[in-house]
Amino acid sequence: MKFFKFIILITIVIIFFNCNTDKKKNDQKSSTQQLNQTSTLHQKKKVEKKVIKRWDSLNKNNVEAFFTEFGKQNKENKVIIKTRFGNIKLRLYDDVPIHRANFIFLTKIKYFNTTEIYRVAKNFVIQGGNSDETYTIKQRRLYGNYLLAPEFKSHRKHKYGALAAAREWDNNPNKLSNPFEFYIVHSRNGAHHLNNEHTVFGEVISGFDTMDKISKVKVGVDEWPEEDIRMTIEILD
Template sequence: MFHKTSIFLILVAIITFVSCNEEKKQVPKKKVEKVAPIKKVEKKIKKVKEKEVLEEWDTLDRTNVDAFFTKYGELNKETKVLITTKFGKIKLRLFNDTPIHRANFIFLTKIKYFNTAYFYRVAKNFVVQAGDSDKSETARIRGKYQHYRLKPEIRKRRRHKYGSLAAAKDVENNPKKLSSPFNFYIVQNKKGAPHLDKEHTVFGEVISGFSTIEKIAKVEVGSDDWPLEDIPMTVEVIN
């Protein structure tokens, strides 16, 4: 038989063991704060900034074009952009003496409109044209801003030379020569396109990437000059 003292000590040990287990069960586990990887944090910050840009500049419509881009241009003074395609890159310099067209191009670049669009017209030995597509996102952005137009900023010294960047426009029923803000073209003919002088606003020029333009100019096209294979692009501000 166990001695009474031994039995008492065993009971105390059992009670202590059970009590300790209960305490362990009742103590909540401390939450460990997980630190997000740097790349994920940077990506999140970038999205927040892009959202702020869209919200801050979301008032553009047909009625306030000049005022909108005058203010936007004062706050966004960049003049260089980079177009990337599957054929290579094209670096552009935008002119400060066409301030509304410059600000418009920077605006559409920053809201990533051009990233929804293609080089959709290749008129060999003439121009390569971009800024449109058959995608719903392209149409959505155009509709959001009411398909606004830009007043011409035609300058005598800005000619349609090889590599000139200019704004497309409607040929018919457009006596004021209003520019399309979305569609642009680059002169691919090495002799230029002088017959377009004083008709379209030249608002920039190619500073590198002429070989890319020549590669685009060689693609197969249909009867409407639309490439048989889409030529998507991404456009970004580089200064």
């Protein structure tokens, strides 16, 4: 009888141990699944974040969406143009978000560092953002030569020192901006006939003396300086 009770007791212990073991395995499996799900979620977020940050994802079909998101992640609004004549500091306007984000984007990928100030129209504008270099042409083609919708603001005028986007006038009824080329108004009286024709997206905050020096260079009939005016553009803190 004692031996039979002992067998029953051993059986109960074994059953209890097996149940606990199964419970632990299930708990571990559930915990592992939760960890895997969490890890997968984090990985998805990382991938999504990476896609947003990938600069080579820009193309002519997603311009507004790309720069809207890029602008949220890159809020800088001050840059400096460096030339052999001196520096020009610019402040970009936050209320023209697509143009601001585009300029910051091109600055960060160092597009402008392959370009030059290619037009000096005396007592009118100083224009830059292009060159004859193959690298410059390739960079423009890389993104499909996209265009920017205008962001006209009634209070953003072509005053002295205004920064605006260049654009084609022919076959461009929607006044779409060329994202790669810009100009700065050098006329003390401004260039107000261009209001609501070109998007003004910033202004000079220092370096007017540099502009004066650049305006005095010799230019050809096409207003292209006889000697190249190379430039680099950097983000200011």
